[in-house]
Amino acid sequence: MLFLFFAYPIWNIYIRLGYYLDNLIFSEFKQVQYPDPVFIIGNYRSGSTFLHRLLLRDQQFTCLKAWEIYFSPAITQRWFIRLLNRISRRIGNPIGKFVDAFDRSLNDIYAMHKTGMFTYEQDSQVFYHIWSSYNLFAAFPFPELAKKYIYYDQMVPDAQRRKEFTYYRDVIKRQMFLHPGKQYISKNPDFSPAVETIKEFFPNAKFINLVRPPEQMIPSTVNLWANNWRAYGTPEESYPLVDILEEHAKHWYQYPHQQLSTLPPDRYLVVDFRKLVSNPKREIERIYEQFGFEFSAEYHKIMEEETIKSRNFTGGNSYSLSEMGLDIEELKQQYKSILEDYNLNLPEREDYTERT
Numbered sequence: 507m508l509f510l511f512f513a514y515p516i517w518n519i520y521i522r523l524g525y526y527l528d529n530l531i532f533s534e535f536k537q538v539q540y541p542d543p544v545f546i547i548g549n550y551r552s553g554s555t556f557l558h559r560l561l562l563r564d565q566q567f568t569c570l571k572a573w574e575i576y577f578s579p580a581i582t583q584r585w586f587i588r589l590l591n592r593i594s595r596r597i598g599n600p601i602g603k604f605v606d607a608f609d610r611s612l613n614d615i616y617a618m619h620k621t622g623m624f625t626y627e628q629d630s631q632v633f634y635h636i637w638s639s640y641n642l643f644a645a646f647p648f649p650e651l652a653k654k655y656i657y658y659d660q661m662v663p664d665a666q667r668r669k670e671f672t673y674y675r676d677v678i679k680r681q682m683f684l685h686p687g688k689q690y691i692s693k694n695p696d697f698s699p700a701v702e703t704i705k706e707f708f709p710n711a712k713f714i715n716l717v718r719p720p721e722q723m724i725p726s727t728v729n730l731w732a733n734n735w736r737a738y739g740t741p742e743e744s745y746p747l748v749d750i751l752e753e754h755a756k757h758w759y760q761y762p763h764q765q766l767s768t769l770p771p772d773r774y775l776v777v778d779f780r781k782l783v784s785n786p787k788r789e790i791e792r793i794y795e796q797f798g799f800e801f802s803a804e805y806h807k808i809m810e811e812e813t814i815k816s817r818n819f820t821g822g823n824s825y826s827l828s829e830m831g832l833d834i835e836e837l838k839q840q841y842k843s844i845l846e847d848y849n850l851n852l853p854e855r856e857d858y859t860e861r862t
Contacts, residue, residue, distance in 0.1 A: 514637075524578070524583040527580065528581050532582065535581060535679065538686075540675055541678055541679070541682050541690045542710040543690040543711055544690070544691050544692065544797065545708075545712070545713050546714045547694065547701065547715055548716030548717060548762075549695055549718065549723050549754075549755050549758045550726075550730055550755075551726035551727045552695070552718040553716050553779045553782050554694075554695055557714070558691060559626060560812060562626050566689055567690070567691045568681060568688040569626050569692065569693070570626070570629045570632070571625060571626055572621070572622065572623050572626075573623040575627060576631075579632060579680065581684060584684065605624075609623060609624075628693060628694045629693075630692075630694040632674060633673075635673070636669070636670065638666065639655070639696070641696065643655070643731075647735055647739075649750045652754075656754040656758075658696075658699040659699060659761075667700075671700075671706075675707055698758040698761065698762045699754075699757060699762075701765045705765075712797055713773065715776050717759070717777070717778060717779060717845070718779035719841075720755070721837045724755055724832065725830060725832060729745070732745045745829065756841070759844050760847075763848060771796055772796060775792075775796050775797070777789055777793070784817070785816070786813050787809040787812065787813040
């Protein structure tokens with residue numbers, strides 16, 4: 507409540523001030539053409555972070571980092587923060603030490619994947635600036651508020667959709683002003699129900715749709731949101747609101763493929779989670795070939811190393827589906843026809859290894 511009524515208004519004024527100063531100091535950014543991003547979509551816990559960060563190890567790509575999303579969406583703010591960092595390093599780096607401590611505490615709370623101020627994150631979090639995001643469900647677990655974001659294209663009013671994606675597009679435009687000539691890569695599971703809106707605002711966008719078998723993805727998603735709600739509050743149940751999470755999972759499996767499958771091959775690609783984690787290099791090569799990206803010798807070496815790491819990966823979590831009120835066979839049957847539409851021919855498998 508303190509954040510909502512005190513910190514958020516100050517934060518919002520700070521962000522708006524940055525945009526105002528951009529118009530005065532860096533007005534040339536307005537001449538930059540709107541980009542044609544690659545959007546990584548699919549359900550939560552389907553490997554989108556893993557794929558996103560693999561791609562961003564190639565220097566031809568760019569995206570927003572957490573500190574840019576939260577503290578410097580404006581060009582002026584990035585210039586000012588970099589100036590502060592240079593001064594800080596000359597006096598013992600107090601800012602760097604504070605950020606390191608903050609990142610460690612953040613990873614203690616949010617253990618799903620490594621995060622921090624300098625990691626690439628979901629850029630849909632810029633919608634926090636205008637207080638309109640499915641991600642707010644983590645702090646405000648009210649199903650009636652989440653529903654419209656589950657069915658974004660159908661339930662969010664046209665005026666609101668236009669306002670939100672005009673804002674989002676302008677934030678990306680600033681990123682491209684600072685990183686000219688690069689390809690923008692966006693990773694947002696919560697964009698899965700918004701693909702028609704995205705096509706309207708980015709007519710030449712490309713889409714990578716990640717698909718993970720439901721008997722793996724849904725328990726992992728339930729666990730993710732349970733961790734979120736424990737971080738922000740004290741839920742009475744160990745795994746709350748499973749029915750809502752299943753509802754969004756089903757729609758996000760079905761809807762994007764229905765809307766995108768008619769796009770040409772150089773704009774839409776389905777990636778099987780299992781193939782991605784078993785042989786990242788092969789799947790990345792397929793993405794590059796289909797989308798026409800150049801695969802450099804340097805990045806080739808990086809992907810060989812990542813594939814070796816992936817094959818040696820032995821970590822992961824196992825879940826008690828009964829505690830979540832889920833049944834493996836029911837999940838397989840419920841989603842069988844949906845997955846058949848993807849023509850993935852996914853093999854049967856009974857483990858629930860995690861890969862974020």
